[in-house]
Amino acid sequence: xxxxRTAMFFVAVIMSFxxxxxxxxxxxxxxxxxxxxxxxxxxxxxMADSSMKSIVSSVTVRKASTGEIVYEANAxxxxxxxxxxxxxxxxxxxxxxGEEYRFTTExxxxxxxxxxxLNGNLYxxxxxxxxxxxxxxxxxxxxxxxxxxKKINGDLxxxxxxxxxxxxxxxxxxxxETFYYAAQISGLTLSPNTDYDAGTVIVNARPTxxxxxxxxxxxxxxxxxxIINKSNTVPKGHKNTLSIKRKHGTNTIVITGNxxxxxxxxxxxxxxxxxxxxxxxxxxxxxxxxxxxxxxxSKVTRREAPxxxxxxxxxxxxxxxxxxxxxxxxxxxxxAEILAKTMGKQLYGDGSWNAGLRVMxxxxxxxxxxxxxxxxEDASGMSHKNKVTSAELTExxxxxxxxxxxxxxxxxxxxxxxNDRFIGGTLKNRLTGATVKGKVVAKTGSLNxxxxxxxxxxxxNGETLIFSVLTQGQKKTALPAIDQIATILAxxxxx
Numbered sequence: 001x002x003x004x005r006t007a008m009f010f011v012a013v014i015m016s017f018x019x020x021x022x023x024x025x026x027x028x029x030x031x032x033x034x035x036x037x038x039x040x041x042x043x044x045x046x047m048a049d050s051s052m053k054s055i056v057s058s059v060t061v062r063k064a065s066t067g068e069i070v071y072e073a074n075a076x077x078x079x080x081x082x083x084x085x086x087x088x089x090x091x092x093x094x095x096x097x098g099e100e101y102r103f104t105t106e107x108x109x110x111x112x113x114x115x116x117x118l119n120g121n122l123y124x125x126x127x128x129x130x131x132x133x134x135x136x137x138x139x140x141x142x143x144x145x146x147x148x149x150k151k152i153n154g155d156l157x158x159x160x161x162x163x164x165x166x167x168x169x170x171x172x173x174x175x176x177e178t179f180y181y182a183a184q185i186s187g188l189t190l191s192p193n194t195d196y197d198a199g200t201v202i203v204n205a206r207p208t209x210x211x212x213x214x215x216x217x218x219x220x221x222x223x224x225x226x227i228i229n230k231s232n233t234v235p236k237g238h239k240n241t242l243s244i245k246r247k248h249g250t251n252t253i254v255i256t257g258n259x260x261x262x263x264x265x266x267x268x269x270x271x272x273x274x275x276x277x278x279x280x281x282x283x284x285x286x287x288x289x290x291x292x293x294x295x296x297x298s299k300v301t302r303r304e305a306p307x308x309x310x311x312x313x314x315x316x317x318x319x320x321x322x323x324x325x326x327x328x329x330x331x332x333x334x335x336a337e338i339l340a341k342t343m344g345k346q347l348y349g350d351g352s353w354n355a356g357l358r359v360m361x362x363x364x365x366x367x368x369x370x371x372x373x374x375x376x377e378d379a380s381g382m383s384h385k386n387k388v389t390s391a392e393l394t395e396x397x398x399x400x401x402x403x404x405x406x407x408x409x410x411x412x413x414x415x416x417x418x419n420d421r422f423i424g425g426t427l428k429n430r431l432t433g434a435t436v437k438g439k440v441v442a443k444t445g446s447l448n449x450x451x452x453x454x455x456x457x458x459x460x461n462g463e464t465l466i467f468s469v470l471t472q473g474q475k476k477t478a479l480p481a482i483d484q485i486a487t488i489l490a491x492x493x494x495x
Contacts, residue, residue, distance in 0.1 A: 040071050054474070055473045055478060056473045058469075060075040065463075074390075075390055078389055079472050080447065082447045082451070084443045086380065090336075091403070094409055104317075105126050105188075105315045106311050107124055107312045117150070118144075124158050124279065130198035131196045131198075138289070140286070141292065144290070151292070153295045157300075159305045161304045163345070171377060171384065188276045198335075201272055203267070204219070205242050207259035209233060212233050223285075225253055227255065228252060230256045231258070234259065235260065235261055238258055243256045324411065329413075329423070330421070331425070331426050336379040344356035389470075394454070414427035414443065416437055430483055431483055435490060440455065441455050449474055451482055460492060
């Protein structure tokens with residue numbers, strides 16, 4: 001497979017090798033040069049601390065101008081990257097799909113409209129758009145109502161055939177399946193909010209009167225969810241013990257615990273089993289709100305729309321370059337897996353993880369990454385089996401700087417200490433000090449016993465460095481040590 005490459009891309013790679021192997025007469029080498037000596041000494045002190053010595057880590061720092069490594073500690077050691085793997089996913093998606101790529105959702109029919117009756121089936125066909133919301137389904141319903149339809153003598157059909165039928169990546173544990181970060185992946189899915197947490201429903205439980213159950217609402221409202229409410233409203237001052245979880249393998253959500261009077265209760269983004277059915281159920285409600293009814297014999301079902309079906313209306317998502325913000329800033333796992341399957345579909349006609357991950361590997365090879373340094377079985381970083389070296393992550397971050405879509409790539413990364421969550425993202429509450437705020441632009445990563453940070457940092461002298469800190473096996477979080485390293489990079493004079 002051949003990917004687009006620019007002349008600048010090759011120049012950047014040549015420069016990186018030249019910087020590593022060329023010695024300028026009369027000039028000290030990197031190890032002896034004064035600009036980076038204090039940085040190396042300070043980072044080594046952190047790495048020698050007992051909290052870091054007891055865990056598995058890999059650290060690399062490069063000059064963004066040349067790719068030259070100016071600090072390394074176990075740079076070629078493979079470590080679980082967690083969500084820093086999304087750096088590869090997003091780069092591959094921008095290259096493969098293009099910055100202007102948009103997801104399309106269509107409303108179709110294989111019938112005809114006569115005297116306010118649609119004699120045929122109504123189809124909702126998706127391409128995995130994670131930004132599809134209830135308001136978009138309402139708009140589809142409005143279009144149909146304006147065409148004069150008041151009754152449908154046919155089925156409501158969801159066509160999710162753009163992707164395969166495998167809903168969860170291998171790294172998803174059974175215990176994770178209720179939570180928003182482990183949503184099922186479908187060619188037809190729905191988001192409850194503008195964070196675009198596709199495949200989830202927002203469940204809100206609020207206190208009522210003492211001794212009564214909490215009041216439960218869902219956004220959007222859907223009939224495929226069954227709520228079992230075992231909660232109890234308790235006096236003010238009591239501990240809030242509310243729990244909202246979906247029973248494994250079902251669409252039954254169980255709410256337990258105490259809701260203290262005066263508290264906000266609890267809001268949870270809960271995954272839905274079968275996002276296709278979820279989308280259709282909400283769409284049917286949208287149709288009903290516009291006065292459109294179905295025949296008593298009509299069914300809600302799932303199958304592929306016939307090739308000769310007529311498109312009544314279609315909806316396109318924002319371009320990929322804009323999706324990068326909610327995707328990368330908020331580290332949205334569902335977006336990553338949808339993009340992987342979309343890449344597989346676009347390049348190989350196969351909307352599967354196998355095809356999508358193949359595209360990611362081939363992209364990496366095409367720009368000069370070493371495939372032996374990368375092991376991954378998903379696109380989001382959820383799997384503990386994913387492994388990569390810090391040297392390779394920083395090499396990726398160096399190479400993409402010359403790509404035509406680099407602006408879209410980097411504007412999606414979280415920025416240290418910035419309060420706006422669509423700027424600061426997962427770094428909103430980290431690295432907030434005056435000397436480092438706004439100077440670190442990087443992707444975070446976190447799993448049980450795993451912490452990572454990889455991206456760019458502006459030094460005290462205005463130089464841009466590329467860094468990656470990967471850690472695994474810790475009993476306590478390694479975030480303080482990682483943030484100390486990032487702070488050292490931001491505050492060290494380098495020229």
